[in-house]
Amino acid sequence: MSRAVGDSEAAAPDARPGPVAPERRGRPRSAAADTAIIEAVLRLIENGASIGELSMEGIAREAGVGKATVYRRWPGKSALMLDVMRSLDTPSPPPAGLSVRDDLILLLEFLRRRGLAKRNSALLRTVVSHVQAQPELWAEYHETVVRARHEALLAVLRRGMANGEIRTDHDVETVADLFVGPMLARAILHEWKELPDGLAEEIVDMVLEGVRPEPAG
Missing domain, CATH: 1.10.357.10 (Tetracycline Repressor, domain 2)
Known part of the structure; x- marks a missing residue:
């Protein structure tokens, strides 16, 4: 069993993207484009698409951006899915330090x-x-x-x-x-x-x- 807190994955069931992970070096800084792309992935999955059926081209069309815009941010679908998971992640509340x-x-x-x-x-x-x-x-x-x-x-x-x-x-x-x-x-x-x-x-x-x-x- 892992010793790390948070191995059980969750967020509110209807959660939607919060801040995306820090941008990788060389990736254009555009929070709006990041959010649009991640929202597009979530919509496609909610509408019944399996992750295996998703393509970077299809995600770009759903997000209303060019394919190059997606590839400038993520080298492939798996890297994109990591940020999708991060977007569903709820930050842990900081301990108050009193007790x-x-x-x-x-x-x-x-x-x-x-x-x-x-x-x-x-x-x-x-x-x-x-x-x-x-x-x-x-x-x-x-x-x-x-x-x-x-x-x-x-x-x-x-x-x-x-x-x-x-x-x-x-x-x-x-x-x-x-x-x-x-x-x-x-x-x-x-x-x-x-x-x-x-x-x-x-x-x-x-x-x-x-x-x-x-x-x-």
Whole structure:
């Protein structure tokens, strides 16, 4: 199981493109064109086209731009689909930094909602499945999107270790797995299991009970 926060893909089922990933060097800067092209991909998929049936030419026609405009931004369909997936991605809320427990619940609740959104969105499942099947794209998605979420979780855990709320005799990465593992198992490995309200709180409280330092003496 990956140790990264956010392995379960999701956004609101009816989500639409937000900011597109930072532009690659040499690519013309035009947010309007980026959005039009990504919207065109989403429309085509929603209208029943499989990703295998999509072509860069057809996407350009749907977006109302020239084929060269698409190719200047993305070298091929797989790279474009990575940005389509990023456009459906909901940013993780930043931890408030006031309570380790509350911050952990915030991060796990984000995973729970992403898992629910993926289950409810055929569009998102289609896009995610395509990117997951491309190892280089999936690695890039983890490097540019998932890593930041994982680092946010590690920062909360390190704060808890520093202030005495979490024991320090275990590797912080392993402790992170203890928190996110149960949520990811339900969201990804056992998709028939429910993701009910209160699950994040239940997991956090259960794990915190086990990783609290022993009382002195």
